[in-house]
Amino acid sequence: MNHVVIIGNGISGITAARHIRKNSNKKITVISAETDYFFSRTALMYVYMGHMKFEHTQPYENWFWEKNNIALKNAFIEEIDFQNKKLTSSQGETIMYDQLILATGSITNLRGWKGQHFEGVQGLVSKQDLELLEKNSKNTQHAVIVGGGLIGVEMAEMLHSRKIEVTILVRESVFWGSVLPKEEGKLISNHIESHGVKILYHTELDEIIADDNNRVKAIKTKQGNIIDCQLVGITTGVKPSISFLENTELDTEMGILVNPFLETNMPDVYAIGDCAQQRQSINNRKPIEAVWYTGRMMGEAVAQTICGNPTKYNPGNWFNSAKFFDIEYQTYGWVFSKPDEEYSDFYWQDPKKERALHFQYHSKTQKFRGVNSFGIRLRHEVADAWLNNNLTIQQVILQLPEANFDKEFSRKFSKQVQQAFQEAQSPQL
Amino acid sequence: MSRVQYNMSLAGQPPQALSMWQKFFVFIGLVGLSILLLATFNVNFPNKGLWLFLSLGGISVGTIGFSWALYGDKQAGIKNDGVWFKSISSKGILGWVLGVFLTLFYVVLYFYPQYIGLNSEGENTGLVALFDPLSKMLSGNPASQWFMYGTLYTISILIFGIKFIWKYRHSRYEIIRTSSVMFFQTAFAFIIPEFMARLNGDSLQLPYYDLKNVWPLNYYNFEQYRIDGFLNSGTIGFVLLIFGIISIFIITPILTYKYGKRWYCSWVCGCGGLAETAGDPFRQLSDKSQMAWKVERWVVHSVVVFVTLMTTAVIYSYLDYDASKYWLSKDVFLGLVALLLTLVFGWAMLYRREELQKDAQYGAIGYFVIILGLVGIHYMFGSQLFIFQAETLRTTYGFLIGSVFSGVIGVGFYPIFGSRAWCRFGCPMAAILGFQQRLFSKFRISTNGGQCISCGNCSTYCEMGIDVRAYAQKGQNIVRSSCVGCGICAEVCPRGVLKLENDTPKGRINPKDVLLGNDVDLMNYVNNK
Numbered sequence A: 001m002n003h004v005v006i007i008g009n010g011i012s013g014i015t016a017a018r019h020i021r022k023n024s025n026k027k028i029t030v031i032s033a034e035t036d037y038f039f040s041r042t043a044l045m046y047v048y049m050g051h052m053k054f055e056h057t058q059p060y061e062n063w064f065w066e067k068n069n070i071a072l073k074n075a076f077i078e079e080i081d082f083q084n085k086k087l088t089s090s091q092g093e094t095i096m097y098d099q100l101i102l103a104t105g106s107i108t109n110l111r112g113w114k115g116q117h118f119e120g121v122q123g124l125v126s127k128q129d130l131e132l133l134e135k136n137s138k139n140t141q142h143a144v145i146v147g148g149g150l151i152g153v154e155m156a157e158m159l160h161s162r163k164i165e166v167t168i169l170v171r172e173s174v175f176w177g178s179v180l181p182k183e184e185g186k187l188i189s190n191h192i193e194s195h196g197v198k199i200l201y202h203t204e205l206d207e208i209i210a211d212d213n214n215r216v217k218a219i220k221t222k223q224g225n226i227i228d229c230q231l232v233g234i235t236t237g238v239k240p241s242i243s244f245l246e247n248t249e250l251d252t253e254m255g256i257l258v259n260p261f262l263e264t265n266m267p268d269v270y271a272i273g274d275c276a277q278q279r280q281s282i283n284n285r286k287p288i289e290a291v292w293y294t295g296r297m298m299g300e301a302v303a304q305t306i307c308g309n310p311t312k313y314n315p316g317n318w319f320n321s322a323k324f325f326d327i328e329y330q331t332y333g334w335v336f337s338k339p340d341e342e343y344s345d346f347y348w349q350d351p352k353k354e355r356a357l358h359f360q361y362h363s364k365t366q367k368f369r370g371v372n373s374f375g376i377r378l379r380h381e382v383a384d385a386w387l388n389n390n391l392t393i394q395q396v397i398l399q400l401p402e403a404n405f406d407k408e409f410s411r412k413f414s415k416q417v418q419q420a421f422q423e424a425q426s427p428q429l
Numbered sequence B: 001m002s003r004v005q006y007n008m009s010l011a012g013q014p015p016q017a018l019s020m021w022q023k024f025f026v027f028i029g030l031v032g033l034s035i036l037l038l039a040t041f042n043v044n045f046p047n048k049g050l051w052l053f054l055s056l057g058g059i060s061v062g063t064i065g066f067s068w069a070l071y072g073d074k075q076a077g078i079k080n081d082g083v084w085f086k087s088i089s090s091k092g093i094l095g096w097v098l099g100v101f102l103t104l105f106y107v108v109l110y111f112y113p114q115y116i117g118l119n120s121e122g123e124n125t126g127l128v129a130l131f132d133p134l135s136k137m138l139s140g141n142p143a144s145q146w147f148m149y150g151t152l153y154t155i156s157i158l159i160f161g162i163k164f165i166w167k168y169r170h171s172r173y174e175i176i177r178t179s180s181v182m183f184f185q186t187a188f189a190f191i192i193p194e195f196m197a198r199l200n201g202d203s204l205q206l207p208y209y210d211l212k213n214v215w216p217l218n219y220y221n222f223e224q225y226r227i228d229g230f231l232n233s234g235t236i237g238f239v240l241l242i243f244g245i246i247s248i249f250i251i252t253p254i255l256t257y258k259y260g261k262r263w264y265c266s267w268v269c270g271c272g273g274l275a276e277t278a279g280d281p282f283r284q285l286s287d288k289s290q291m292a293w294k295v296e297r298w299v300v301h302s303v304v305v306f307v308t309l310m311t312t313a314v315i316y317s318y319l320d321y322d323a324s325k326y327w328l329s330k331d332v333f334l335g336l337v338a339l340l341l342t343l344v345f346g347w348a349m350l351y352r353r354e355e356l357q358k359d360a361q362y363g364a365i366g367y368f369v370i371i372l373g374l375v376g377i378h379y380m381f382g383s384q385l386f387i388f389q390a391e392t393l394r395t396t397y398g399f400l401i402g403s404v405f406s407g408v409i410g411v412g413f414y415p416i417f418g419s420r421a422w423c424r425f426g427c428p429m430a431a432i433l434g435f436q437q438r439l440f441s442k443f444r445i446s447t448n449g450g451q452c453i454s455c456g457n458c459s460t461y462c463e464m465g466i467d468v469r470a471y472a473q474k475g476q477n478i479v480r481s482s483c484v485g486c487g488i489c490a491e492v493c494p495r496g497v498l499k500l501e502n503d504t505p506k507g508r509i510n511p512k513d514v515l516l517g518n519d520v521d522l523m524n525y526v527n528n529k
C-alpha cells in the first residue's frame, strides 16, 4: 500500500493527513518530536495564563487517530535519503515512504545578538518553550520583550497575568509599526500601555548581559541604555525549521522551495505550512507565510494533489486576526502601513470606545483594497465578497451593516462610519 | 486606568492568592454565612429580623465587595486568568470541600428539614425560624424550608448576577441577559407566588405557582390537588390553568422558533439563572468528550419519556373520578396524547430528516417506548397494582429527578461536574426545547468563515459541554439541541469567530469541508462533491 509520511503534526501536517484519509485509504504516518498529539500552537498563551489546561488545546480526542487509521509517531527525523525514500530518526530507526510531506513549521529567529544563549533568553513557539517560560518566569520581576509583533504582545499579556513587569522594545514609532498604519498603531500602543506594560519606541537590542551563573541580568539597547531584567523574550519573528535538511539535495533558501503545487525539487516530496517558501509569490503575499490559515489551506491543497487531483495552492483574499490584550483585530484584503501614492485611506475611530476601522482604496478607480478592524468583528464572507466583486469604497461603506458580526445588542457603528465617510468625502465648505 | 501592584514575593507565580481587599470581603461574607450556620445549630437569636438582615447583608456585601476587589480595577474584557490554577475552580481541594458542603445542604433540605428547624406542628426553630419575619411580611405565613431556600436562592442569583455583570461588563448581551434572569427570579419565582399565597382564602385556593415554570419542569402542575386548586379559584384559577397549558403548546414553541431555547434556559429559568450566576466560576468543568455527549442524549431523553408517561398516568388516574368537571374521559385523553405524539413524530421524520440525522433513532425509540407505555396504561390501569404504581412513579420521579438530580447533583456538584449538569443530563424541559431548537428554530451560532484558530477557548468554557471548536474549525454553524445560548463561547473567542443570531432557517446547517479563504475552485470542488 502507498505510504504517505508527514513530518510535523501541526495544523498543516494534520490537515493534510485528515484530507488524505477522507479521500483515500493510503497508509498515513505523522511524525513529530514535539508532542504525541496535535495541539493548537496559537493557544499556548492561554495555558500559561490558566484559561485552559494543555489538553484543552488538543482539537481531537486521543482515540480519533486510531479510529481514522492515522498512525502517530513521536520521533525526531535527522536524515532523509531522498533517493531511497528513507527517513532516519535520532534513535536510528528507519522509515520508508512513498510520498513525503514536510510540515516542520518554524523556530524562533535569533538574530545573532551577543549573549543570546544565556539562561533566561527565549522565544515562544513550541510546547518546550512554554515549559521553559514556566521555569524562567519564576522569580522574575522584570522581563524585556524584544520585538513588537503578534507573539510579542501575547508574551507581554502572559507575563503581565503573572504580575511580572514588562517592557517591550520596538523599532518603529508605534507598536507593530511594520504592519499597522500609524493611526491604529497608536491606538494599540496606548491600549497596551494602559495595562501597565511599558513600550520603548525606536529602540533595538544591542546585547544581553548575564551574571556569574550565565543567567541574564540585564540588556543593553543600541542607544547604550542598560535595563535590568531576569527574562528576555525574543519575538522578532520566526524562521522555517529546516536545519536538519541543510546540505541535502533538497532545494532550500530561507524555507523549503516549492512550486504552486507545493512540490519540492525532489520527486514525491512536498512542503507545506510555515516551512514552505513559494518560488514565486502569489498576489502580494510573502513567499513564506507563517500563519495558521495558510498552513491549513496548504494542507487541504496538497491532500488533493496526493490523492490524484492535482491542485495548486491558490489562496483567496488575505485575511488574518489577532488580539491585543482586550482589543480584537481582524483584517481582510490589504491595508499597508507605508503610505502609497496611488491609494487613499479612510480611518474612523470611535471617540468614546476603543474601536476603529481603516479602509484603503485605489484613489482613481475608488476600488476597495482592504480593511483593518479593531474592537469590531466583521463578517468574513461579506468582506471576501467585497474584494472578489471589486466593489468601490462607496459601495463598501454603504454595505457596512451587512458585515457587522458583533455580538447581539452591541453598539452599532455603521451610521457613524457612514457619516464620517461622507464628511471626509465632501469638499470642505 | 489600572495600576499594577508589583508584589515581589508573588511575581512570576500563577495568580492564586487573594489580595487584601478580597480577603476582607471573604471575611464579611463568611461572617454572614456563620450567622446562618449558628442558627442551624439552634442558637436562638433574640431579634430574628435584625439577625437575618445582618446575615443576608453580610453575604451580599461580601460577595459584591469581592467582585469589586476582583474586577473593579481591571479593564473590561475576558477575565479568566488563573481559572485552572485556582483550587476552587479546577476541581482542587477547595472545589471538593465546597461540593460536599453544598450536597449536604441539599440532602438536609430535601430529606431532613427538621434538622434545620422546620416544625409543621408548632413554632419553627433554628435556621427556618430565622426566616419567619421575612415570610410573615410577604405572605403572612411562617417560613417553611422552601421559603428559606427560595430566599437564599434568589439572593444568590442577585449577588452573583452582579458579580457576573461586573465580569462581563464589556458585553451588552451578557448584561441584558443576566438582568433578565435576575428579574424573573425575583419577581416570578419569589415575590409573586408569595403574594398569591397572601391572596388565598376561602374563595381562592391557588396552588403555589411560579408562572415562568412550564411543564415538564414543574412536572407536578397537573396533579389533582393543583387542578382542584385552580378550578376552585374562580376566573383567576381558570386563567392560570389555561396559561399553564398554553405555555406548553403555544408560547414555548413560538418563542423557541424565534429565539432558540435560550429565551428560556438562559434568560428566564431559575435553574439556569443560578447556573449562569453562582455557577459561572465552574462552567469550564463540564465534560466535553464524545462519550459524555452520548450519555447525555440517552439520559435526558429517557427523562422526557418518563415524565411524559408519568404525567399522563397521573392525569389519567383522576380523570374519571370527577367526570362532571371534565369532558375528557380516560380513554379520550390517552387517545389524544397518542395522536399528538404521532403527529409530532411523523412530521419530524417526514420533514426534518436533515436536522435529525443520527438523532432520528433516539426519537424513534423514545416514541415507541411512550406508545407502548400508553398501551400499558390503557390495559393495566384497572388493576389496583397500576394505580399504586402511578403514584409511586410520581413520588419516585419527584425523589430521583426533582430532588436528587436537580438539587443534590445539579447544584451540589457544581464544583465537580460544572454548572449545568442538571440542565444537560436531567432536565426534561431542556430536552423538549432542545428538540424544538434543533428541528425548527431560527437560532444558530454562526461561525466566521475561516477565522478560527482552533484554540479551544469556546469548548472549554461551554457549560453544556458542547465541543464548539469542532464546528467552528470546520466553518460549520453550531445547531445543537443542548445549546442554551449563554453566549460565553462568543465572549471568550479571541478571534471573533462566533455569533449567536436568529436568521432565516434556510442554510442554518451548513456542512463544509474546505474553509473560506481558500481558492474558490477548490472550495466548490470539495464542498459540493
Ligand SMILES: Cc1cc2nc3c(=O)[nH]c(=O)nc-3n(C[C@H](O)[C@H](O)[C@H](O)COP(=O)(O)OP(=O)(O)OC[C@H]3O[C@@H](n4cnc5c(N)ncnc54)[C@H](O)[C@@H]3O)c2cc1C
Pocket (backbone or CB within 6 Å): A007, A008, A009, A010, A011, A012, A013, A031, A032, A033, A034, A035, A041, A042, A043, A044, A045, A075, A076, A077, A078, A103, A104, A105, A106, A124, A125, A126, A151, A154, A241, A244, A272, A273, A274, A275, A289, A290, A291, A292, A293, A295, A321, A322, B453
Ligand atoms: C505563540 C504563537 C501564536 C500564534 N498565533 C497565531 C494566530 O493567532 N494566528 C495565526 O494565523 N497564526 C498564529 N501563529 C502561527 C501559527 O501557529 C503557525 O503558522 C502554525 O502553527 C504553523 O503550522 P505548521 O503545521 O506549519 O507547523 P508547526 O505547527 O510548527 O508544526 C511543526 C511540527 O513539526 C515538528 N518537527 C519539525 N522538525 C521535525 C523533525 N525533523 N522531526 C520530527 N518533527 C519535527 C515540530 O516539532 C512541530 O511539532 C502563532 C504562532 C505562535 C508560536
Ligand code: SF4
Pocket (backbone or CB within 6 Å): B445, B461, B462, B463, B464, B465, B466, B468, B478, B482, B483, B484, B485, B486, B487, B488, B489, B490
Ligand atoms: S455553545 Fe456557546 S452559547 Fe451555547 S451553551 Fe455552549 S457556550 Fe453557551
Ligand code: SF4
Pocket (backbone or CB within 6 Å): B451, B452, B453, B454, B455, B456, B457, B458, B459, B468, B469, B472, B473, B492, B493, B494, B495, B496, B497, B498
Ligand atoms: S474560541 Fe474561537 S478561535 Fe478558538 S477554537 Fe473557538 S471558535 Fe476557534
